[in-house]
Amino acid sequence: xxxFKEAKKKLIxxxxxxxxxxxxxxxxxxxxxIELTKCPNHRLDRIVQRIYQAKDNxxxxxxxxxxxxxxxxxxxxxxxxxxxxxxxxGYYIPNxxxxxxxxxxxxxxxVASKGYSLIITVDNGISAFEALEVAKQLHIDVIVTDHHxxxxxxxxxEVLHPDYLEQQFxxxxxxxxxxxxxxxxxxxxxxxxxxxxxxxxxxxPVWYENRKLIKYGLHILNTSNYATIKALVLPKSEYxxxxxxxxxxxxxxxxGRLEDSxxxxxxxxxxxxxxxxxxxxxxxxxxxxxxxxxxxxxxxIKGLQDIKEDAIHILYDTSFHQGICGLAAGNIASKTNRPxxxxxxxxxxxxxxxxxxxxxxxxxxxxxxKELFQSFGGHGQAVGLSLSLNHLKILKSNIEKDKIxxxxxxxxxxxxxxxxxxxxxxLCHFRPFGEGFVLPQWAFxxxxxxxxxxxxxxxxxxxxxxxxxxxFKKLNILDSTTYIIGTxxxxxxxxxxxxxxxxxxxx
Ligand SMILES: [Mn+2]
Numbered sequence: 001x002x003x004f005k006e007a008k009k010k011l012i013x014x015x016x017x018x019x020x021x022x023x024x025x026x027x028x029x030x031x032x033x034i035e036l037t038k039c040p041n042h043r044l045d046r047i048v049q050r051i052y053q054a055k056d057n058x059x060x061x062x063x064x065x066x067x068x069x070x071x072x073x074x075x076x077x078x079x080x081x082x083x084x085x086x087x088x089x090g091y092y093i094p095n096x097x098x099x100x101x102x103x104x105x106x107x108x109x110x111v112a113s114k115g116y117s118l119i120i121t122v123d124n125g126i127s128a129f130e131a132l133e134v135a136k137q138l139h140i141d142v143i144v145t146d147h148h149x150x151x152x153x154x155x156x157x158e159v160l161h162p163d164y165l166e167q168q169f170x171x172x173x174x175x176x177x178x179x180x181x182x183x184x185x186x187x188x189x190x191x192x193x194x195x196x197x198x199x200x201x202x203x204x205p206v207w208y209e210n211r212k213l214i215k216y217g218l219h220i221l222n223t224s225n226y227a228t229i230k231a232l233v234l235p236k237s238e239y240x241x242x243x244x245x246x247x248x249x250x251x252x253x254x255x256g257r258l259e260d261s262x263x264x265x266x267x268x269x270x271x272x273x274x275x276x277x278x279x280x281x282x283x284x285x286x287x288x289x290x291x292x293x294x295x296x297x298x299x300x301i302k303g304l305q306d307i308k309e310d311a312i313h314i315l316y317d318t319s320f321h322q323g324i325c326g327l328a329a330g331n332i333a334s335k336t337n338r339p340x341x342x343x344x345x346x347x348x349x350x351x352x353x354x355x356x357x358x359x360x361x362x363x364x365x366x367x368x369x370k371e372l373f374q375s376f377g378g379h380g381q382a383v384g385l386s387l388s389l390n391h392l393k394i395l396k397s398n399i400e401k402d403k404i405x406x407x408x409x410x411x412x413x414x415x416x417x418x419x420x421x422x423x424x425x426x427l428c429h430f431r432p433f434g435e436g437f438v439l440p441q442w443a444f445x446x447x448x449x450x451x452x453x454x455x456x457x458x459x460x461x462x463x464x465x466x467x468x469x470x471x472f473k474k475l476n477i478l479d480s481t482t483y484i485i486g487t488x489x490x491x492x493x494x495x496x497x498x499x500x501x502x503x504x505x506x507x
Contacts, residue, residue, distance in 0.1 A: 002485065002507065004443060007414035011427040014414045018440040025207060025437075029430050034216040036192070037168050037209055039180055046158045047143050048184045054118050055087050062116040063091035064103045066123040066174065067256030067263045069201030069249050073175040073194040074122035074145075076270045080191060081182040083271075090116065093263045096256055096323055102127065105134035112138040118157075119143070123174025126150050126161060145177045171210045173202040179213075189220045193229060194270060196221070200241055201249040205436035214241060214432040227275050231282035241432040251285050254292040257323030261288045295321050299328040303342060304335070311404040314396060316343035316350050326353035326382065333357055338406075339365075341385075343392075351386040354378070359407045369395055413485050415443040421466060421497045424488055439487065441504060444469060447482045459503075469501035476506075483507040 007014050016026060054061050061082055065075035075091050082089040092107065094100065099107075102124045108131050111119060118141045121128065125144035132154055135142045141157040150161060160177055162170045172180065175198030182191055196217020199210050206214060221229060222238050233239065233247045256263040269281045303315040313332060320328070322344040333340040333355040339362050343352030356362035361380040370376050372391040377384055387395070433439050444463055451459045454470060459477055461469040461484065469484050471477075486503040 001408055001410050002413050002443075002505075003410050004415050004483075005412055007416045007442065009423075011419075011423055012430050015427065015430070015437070015439060018412055018414075019437055021437070028207060028211060034212050034219060036183070036212055036216060039165065039169055041165060043158055043160055043164055044180065044184060047145075047160060047181055050118065050141065050143060050157060051082075051085070051087070051181075051185075055085055058088070059118055060114075060116045061087050061089045062111045062119045063089060064107065064119055064121045064125065065091060065093040065267075066101070067093050067096050068123075069252040070174045070198040071123040072252060072256070072263055072266045073198035073201075073270070074173075074178040076267045077175055077178040077182050077191045077194055078120060078122055079267060080188065080271060081185055084186055084188075090114070091264070091267060093256075093267070095262070097259050103131040104128075105130045107131065108134040108138065108140065112140055117141065121145060122178045124148070125156075126154065126159070129154065132156050145174070145181065147173055147177060168208045171205045171208055173199050173204045173210075175199065175202075176204070176210065176213060189224070190226060192217045193221050193224075193226060197229075197244055197248055197252070200244045200432075200434065201252065203435050206241075206432050206434035207436055211432065214434070218244075218432070227278045228270050228272060228282075231278055232285065241434055245434075250292075251289040254289040255285060257292055257327075258288060258295075258321070259323070292324060292327075296324045296327045296331070299324060299342065300331045300335075303328055303332050303340075307332070307336060310396075310399065311338065311402070311406075312354075312399050313338050313340040314343075314392065314399075315340070316345045316352065316392075318345045320344040320352075322351050325351075326355065326384070329353050330355040330382075341383075343386075345389075348389045349374075349386065350389065350392060352384075354383040354385065356381045357406070358409050360404075365404075369398055411441070413441045413443045415445070415483070417445075418464070419467060419488075419499065421490065421499055424490055424499055428490070441485050442488055442501070443483045443485045443507075444501060445482060446484050451477065463501070466496075466498040467501065468498065469503055471503035471506075473503065473505075475503070481506050 063075050063078050065071045071093060075093060079089060079091055103121055119135060120143045122145050124146055126146040126148050132142055143158050144154060144156050145160040147162050150163060162172050175195045179191055179195040196214050199213055204210050218239060232251050233243055236243065252266060255261045255266050272278050299320050302317060306315050307313045313336065320342065325342040325344060329340045329342040337357055339354060339356045339360055341352060341354040343350035354362055363378045363380055363383050366383060372387055372395050374386045446461050449461045449463060451461045454460045459471045463469055484503045485505040485507065486501045489500045489502060491498045491500050
């Protein structure tokens with residue numbers, strides 16, 4: 001359901017209203033300083049001293065990471081830094097399928113037997129209670145750097161968590177924290193680029209330090225020539241946050257999602273210097289991502305065939321891939337506007353992920369049935385869980401009994417009567433957009449605008465001399481269609497600039 005609002009002339013005013021920004025956030029929009037903020041902090045000091053001690057004593061340092069984009073970048077940042085300091089180091093990113101998430105006691109024992117005396121976790125560790133206990137018994141110091149929710153205090157050498165930092169740093173992701181540590185030793189622009197990609201990949205709020213990190217990271221990327229990054233994205237004169245989110249992040253994440261690929265290789269990749277090896281590995285990463293796309297598409301198609309009129313869709317199949325359940329669930333949830341759980345099935349055990357829709361707290365809702373689950377975690381919009389087939393039956397009947405009523409969500413759209421290329425460019429000055437600062441959809445009247453068919457397939461409206469709208473979605477355009485609703489893109493064709501509206505819906 002849409003609520004139409006007359007767009008104000010300055011597009012940014014609509015975006016401010018849409019996101020309910022406060023004075024402080026509006027202030028940040030005006031601030032063009034992209035210099036990263038210094039972070040004086042006693043915990044950080046202790047970590048730095050411990051790392052210098054490791055260098056002086058010629059200790060071996062182990063980095064424990066995570067298999068998503070954030071975790072991979074965080075490991076790379078720290079490894080680069082320890083290498084530069086001349087500290088002997090090793091790292092391990094667990095396998096999603098064999099090891100599961102987070103640092104395990106078993107890994108700590110193995111690491112100890114190989115002569116490591118200091119472990120630094122990145123993007124995980126805040127709930128690695130068992131592993132920390134093992135480390136303690138083996139007299140191994142552990143420094144935990146993590147941004148996940150802390151359920152109870154942990155016992156280790158030192159913890160770096162956004163909760164313990166000033167507001168400026170509270171949105172940092174795992175790689176953002178790793179960069180904070182790294183910058184105590186060296187200032188390497190490439191590492192800022194990696195942290196920028198992770199910040200976008202982990203969908204962190206684009207305020208405070210993250211805003212600087214993304215702006216500065218993109219600026220560096222656009223004024224340099226990092227082959228490892230450019231090999232993963234189509235050539236373009238200037239990359240923005242959406243190129244990172246849609247082209248780079250999915251490729252990095254794909255490697256941890258499939259059983260036959262190893263995210264540890266990505267750390268090596270991002271540290272490669274030689275162009276030939278870079279192109280070679282990049283093409284493998286792209287292939288893995290293509291396979292991931294194919295598999296998730298198959299799962300979505302199968303899932304959509306299986307859905308019924310349930311309040312929460314629950315889909316599982318032996319052909320479903322565990323690492324892709326979340327992606328498929330998100331896709332089906334947005335297509336059907338219902339919370340969706342997708343599981344891979346092995347014998348009688350289901351492992352999978354759920355994705356919610358706006359206005360429904362999936363984690364809170366499922367929490368009441370948590371005794372049915374073997375594992376359960378997540379937040380309002382996304383959960384991960386596993387359970388037996390028998391318990392699934394109980395869950396299903398519980399959901400049926402609950403007769404969930406979803407709130408009808410009202411989406412504000414802004415009706416634009418006239419727009420210029422400059423209007424849109426002025427809006428783009430306030431980039432980056434992202435979590436907490438999203439672009440609304442814009443509406444345009446097409447009642448008296450005839451459309452033509454582009455390539456015989458896609459309806460296209462000429463709204464103004466330099467503004468076109470195009471519809472790639474399957475929507476039924478009727479005589480009564482009055483408005484198109486969509487997003488705005490800036491097009492450059494040779495030296496001519498124009499705006500293109502990508503239609504998402506019609507009214
Ligand atoms: Mn993370």
